Amino acid sequence: MSKGKIAAQKLMNECGIDDPTEFPLDLIAFGRGATIIEKPLGNSEGRIVFGKKKTIITINSDIHYPSKKRFVLAHEIGHLEMHRNQPLIHNDTDATLEYFKSGNQETEANEFASELLMPESLFKKECKGKKFGPDLIRSLAERFQTSITSVAYRYFEIGDHPICLFYTLNNKVQYWKRPDNYPYFIIDRTKLAPPDDSVAAEFFDKQKIYPKEQSKQQIWKSTWFVLHDRENDNDFKFYEYCIITPAYNTVLSIVWEEIK
Ligand SMILES: [Zn+2]
Structure with missing residues (x-):
């Protein structure tokens, strides 16, 4: 199992979460010691800064879609859980949120976000017996309140077709x-x-x-x-x-x- 997936399952166990859509993500981040702020970040989508006293997660307020914000926040929580203080700052752009990269902390954070937002067992249950197509991808994105793109990658990994x-x-x-x-x-x-x-x-x-x-x-x-x-x-x-x-x-x- 990937490091990101293990960390996400550990977090859900510790917080007693079965279905991530029933629990606000910002409360999870807060409970794990981070403060979240939203402000314009230019080309960045999200950022986490590990300070001496406080850890701050910033989400770009210019992101239009709540589902994308959710994915970015889940990605930053992944850094919070797995990469504390190494390095002190993660600056996330469309490139680091890109799923095709492999073998680094960004991949780990993406795998974490994917498992946190779309837990494998729930996702498989929602796919079972359903015909593949754009409608299924869209309905899964709605069900898990995450971006269409993240659902596409998830489906690639564990979907039926x-x-x-x-x-x-x-x-x-x-x-x-x-x-x-x-x-x-x-x-x-x-x-x-x-x-x-x-x-x-x-x-x-x-x-x-x-x-x-x-x-x-x-x-x-x-x-x-x-x-x-x-x-x-x-x-x-x-x-x-x-x-x-x-x-x-x-x-x-x-x-x-x-x-x-
Ligand atoms: Zn990152």
């Missing part, structure tokens, strides 16, 4: 993930533009953002994956759902296959 993730910034693919043992191979486009026929490309080329009810778009297997000689694109049903953040010029593409 295999999905692949592609993260594109400024029209360049930065990272991608496929489940272990996934039967298809991804065409590596790291540092390149997303495929011409992808939904991500429609945003970068034409600023196209689909309305909610059309956010599940059919694509070809060959859009993101290797299509072998004897395979026919028409034999596959792949879809792409893009979570677009225009303010950061980022797209998180969720790609999955529907099997009858």
Whole structure:
């Protein structure tokens, strides 16, 4: 089990929390010795400063979505629980809250936040037997009061249906993930533009953002994956759902296959 997950479960046990949506996060932070303030932070989303007497968590008051604020606060509580005084300041931007990075304190804080906001057993229960798609991701985000993006990563890790993730910034693919043992191979486009026929490309080329009810778009297997000689694109049903953040010029593409 990851260090972040262990720390989150320990915190929940000690505070007697089963369902994190039934308990205000700021009270948890307060109970663990931090003071929370909200103020504009420019490019940062959150920050924790370990002082001699007091620990202060600051959340950027310009964050529009309460669900995102919640994720940032949970991330800072992760630093509070796991990284006290080392270093004295964590300054969190969209980059440190980015889930694809691995093997450092930021990953640990993200794993912590993910487990605290969406405990594995509860999350699996909510996914069970439900068809994968944008509606499910949105309803999970509502259920757990957290951001759509954090739900997408969580679903990737422990959801019922295999999905692949592609993260594109400024029209360049930065990272991608496929489940272990996934039967298809991804065409590596790291540092390149997303495929011409992808939904991500429609945003970068034409600023196209689909309305909610059309956010599940059919694509070809060959859009993101290797299509072998004897395979026919028409034999596959792949879809792409893009979570677009225009303010950061980022797209998180969720790609999955529907099997009858
Ligand atoms: Zn951090």
